[in-house]
Amino acid sequence: MTRSPLPLRLSAIAATALAAALALTACSGAAPAATPTPTAASSTASGELTVFAAASLSQAFDKISTAFEAENPKVHVDPITYDGSSTLATQIIEGASVDVFASADQKNMDKVAQAGLAGDAPVFTTNVLQIAVAPGNPLKVEDLASLADPGLKVVLCAPAVPCGNAAKTLLDAAKVTVTPASEEQNVTAVLAKVKAGEADAGLVYATDVKAAGSAVTGIAIAGADKATNKYPITVLKASKNAEAATAFQAFVLSDKGQKILRELGFGGA
Structure with a gap:
């Protein structure tokens, strides 16, 4: 019976291993590992957050801010300023430093938008x-x-x-x-x-x-x-903490935020 020389067998094994390694490297280069999509649990939002909200939202937003801070422990929501939406809009236009504005109507949100200060302002609830x-x-x-x-x-x-x-x-x-x-x-x-x-x-x-x-x-x-009054919410363009402000806006619009609003008698958006 004829036997293959040992050096030849080792060379074949080495060549096979090298080919496999090269193939793996090529695949890695063509398809890099995907970056995980950020979620609420992995939010990097932090710092102080200033919110102006219509007076009628006081109970709801106190509850929402508490729930938001529980999910975003690195963010501190300053005591929310509640007042008539027209008063708040005027203060924002006159230069008040605010991250988030929630109005009890579209009219006063439009004033802030026309001044070039408001971002997207989706309606998040209604009231009668x-x-x-x-x-x-x-x-x-x-x-x-x-x-x-x-x-x-x-x-x-x-x-x-x-x-x-x-x-x-x-x-x-x-x-x-x-x-x-x-x-x-x-x-x-x-x-x-x-x-x-x-x-x-x-x-x-x-x-x-x-x-x-x-x-x-x-x-x-x-x-x-x-x-029916429709309530819009916006992240101000001059926000000093846009990441936290955007996260707060998203929380208000989320199922958790909406549940709090419904429990307090607010209507659907």
């Missing part, structure tokens, strides 16, 4: 008005027409504020004229006057009535959906 009265409705307020009673002390939001603009739309549609005892710069102030007994009735958001619990009674308004 109700009539807020003292617990149990002792004065028997029934509808918008009831508010025309000169003996009734009614408080509204100022027309420039989203809740005031929505109130005007509904009152005009119902052909009801109301002479308000005062016009407030945000919906929180209207609700506060009703709760304190300084007003017999006020037009506020359904979410404010729900948040107030037993402190007020809410009266649904027929056709309230004709003046």
